[in-house]
Amino acid sequence: MSxxxxxxxxxxxxxxxxxxxxxxxxxxxxxxxxxxxxxxDEVGHAILNKLDGERTLADVVEILAKxxxxxxxxxxxxxxxxxxxxxxxxxxxxKS
Amino acid sequence: xxxxxxxLSKEKLxxxxxxxxxxxxxxxxxxxxxxxxxxxxxxxxQASQELSTEEWISAFQQAANxxxxxxxxxxxxxxxxxxxxxxxxxxxxxxxxxxxxxSGIGINEARLEELANAGLDHVQLSLQGVDHEKADLVAGYxxxxxxxxxxxxxxxxxxxxxxxxxxxxxxxxxxxPAMIELAQRLGARxxxxxxxxxxxWAIKNRTQLxxxxxxxxxTTETVEQARKDLEGKLVIDYVxxxxxxxxxxxxxxxxxxxxxxxxxxxxxxxxxxAETIPHLKFENVRNTSLHDIxxxxxxxxxxxxxxxxxEPCKSCDRKLxxxxxxxxxxxxxxxxxxxxxxxxxxxxxxxxxxxxxxxxASIEDGFIYRGR
Numbered sequence: 001m002s003x004x005x006x007x008x009x010x011x012x013x014x015x016x017x018x019x020x021x022x023x024x025x026x027x028x029x030x031x032x033x034x035x036x037x038x039x040x041d042e043v044g045h046a047i048l049n050k051l052d053g054e055r056t057l058a059d060v061v062e063i064l065a066k067x068x069x070x071x072x073x074x075x076x077x078x079x080x081x082x083x084x085x086x087x088x089x090x091x092x093x094x095k096s
Numbered sequence: 097x098x099x100x101x102x103x104l105s106k107e108k109l110x111x112x113x114x115x116x117x118x119x120x121x122x123x124x125x126x127x128x129x130x131x132x133x134x135x136x137x138x139x140x141x142q143a144s145q146e147l148s149t150e151e152w153i154s155a156f157q158q159a160a161n162x163x164x165x166x167x168x169x170x171x172x173x174x175x176x177x178x179x180x181x182x183x184x185x186x187x188x189x190x191x192x193x194x195x196x197x198x199s200g201i202g203i204n205e206a207r208l209e210e211l212a213n214a215g216l217d218h219v220q221l222s223l224q225g226v227d228h229e230k231a232d233l234v235a236g237y238x239x240x241x242x243x244x245x246x247x248x249x250x251x252x253x254x255x256x257x258x259x260x261x262x263x264x265x266x267x268x269x270x271x272x273p274a275m276i277e278l279a280q281r282l283g284a285r286x287x288x289x290x291x292x293x294x295x296x297w298a299i300k301n302r303t304q305l306x307x308x309x310x311x312x313x314x315t316t317e318t319v320e321q322a323r324k325d326l327e328g329k330l331v332i333d334y335v336x337x338x339x340x341x342x343x344x345x346x347x348x349x350x351x352x353x354x355x356x357x358x359x360x361x362x363x364x365x366x367x368x369x370a371e372t373i374p375h376l377k378f379e380n381v382r383n384t385s386l387h388d389i390x391x392x393x394x395x396x397x398x399x400x401x402x403x404x405x406x407e408p409c410k411s412c413d414r415k416l417x418x419x420x421x422x423x424x425x426x427x428x429x430x431x432x433x434x435x436x437x438x439x440x441x442x443x444x445x446x447x448x449x450x451x452x453x454x455x456x457a458s459i460e461d462g463f464i465y466r467g468r
Contacts, residue, residue, distance in 0.1 A: 025115050035166070
């Protein structure tokens with residue numbers, strides 16, 4: 001597997017064909033992608049919500065650290081692990 | 097209609113009949129190609145019987161309200177419908193994730209732009225092979241591969257994610273490594289390597305299509321290696337040949353548990369081959385709501401849960417893993433839709449199925465094309 005390299009300045013976004021959707025019938029938030037549906041927990045949803053195509057990873061961590069009143073280091077680890085997982089599955093891309 | 101599901105507790109109902117996740121809309125059976133493994137039924141529905149634009153849109157709306165998230169616009173060739181752009185737009189407006197399953201024939205660049213602007217989420221393009229002569233022979237359409245490659249390029253330009261779907265059988269299975277390369281060259285993010293399944297027209301070509309066991313083993317190895325090498329670049333979904341497998345496939349993820357099909361005339365089916373089970377009666381979305389068909393029709397309840405199962409399924413610890421396998425295959429080979437899928441190693445018919453497969457894999461008798 002090729003190693004995914006992320007830096008503080010990486011801008012990660014949802015490419016066309018991957019959407020966040022409110023699944024009203026099952027009362028949850030999901031990612032819909034080609035032939036896939038993935039349920040998001042509150043934290044996952046909060047992270048993806050911040051990816052607006054402009055914010056860097058450092059920006060996202062900063063916002064979430066404030067929102068959850070938690071150390072940046074911890075939030076940073078969670079965000080990177082979550083984003084790497086979704087990059088590996090093709091649900092996110094890195095802006096070049 | 098049955099009362100069976102009406103008297104169940106909410107929990108029990110959610111367990112055996114959860115809301116549907118996906119719907120396949122067979123917009124039309126018309127198709128420019130003549131693939132010998134076509135999964136559409138032997139008797140194709142005529143254009144004059146097809147649902148109208150309004151009827152399709154109503155079905156999409158009902159599906160979305162019931163919890164369907166993924167809509168597959170399929171056929172036949174869905175581009176044969178003049179209202180494809182309008183239907184796509186309506187589906188997107190319902191909030192459905194909209195996937196176009198196409199042969200690539202009948203969509204020019206301008207029409208693709210219109211589909212992209214309508215909000216189409218995903219394109220799944222079928223490829224019959226990697227070299228022109230062989231691919232066009234399978235599709236029964238001269239110049240087909242060229243047009244498919246052209247469409248893939250246009251799709252790439254729009255930014256819509258592309259899946260390449262390759263149905264594999266004896267005459268193209270050795271080309272799977274080249275197919276994986278081609279999918280990458282076309283910018284596909286996903287590849288489906290689907291071993292031919294014998295329903296519909298494919299049954300007529302069983303002998304010419306049946307892969308050998310060696311081919312199947314080699315393909316499984318190729319796919320497993322490529323998945324490792326291409327992780328993060330290309331997702332490969334693989335449908336292995338169940339006739340040589342130990343366990344049957346969890347067909348449709350269980351009867352009427354995940355998805356439903358609507359045929360061009362509005363008949364609602366638990367899977368695209370369900371009409372081959374003779375005692376089932378199908379409701380039409382023209383007369384009955386999708387909700388009532390999904391939750392309360394005899395046909396959708398026929399093989400839900402586990403009460404319908406026979407031995408060896410009934411006492412099997414995998415009964416909620418593979419749901420007894422494919423009901424249509426049980427019907428076709430065991431002559432009984434409630435039997436264990438003969439692809440299962442515990443079926444008394446497994447050895448007969450294996451014998452049949454290896455015998456058929458040795459017969460070269462050419463393709464029989466639909467309507468030709």
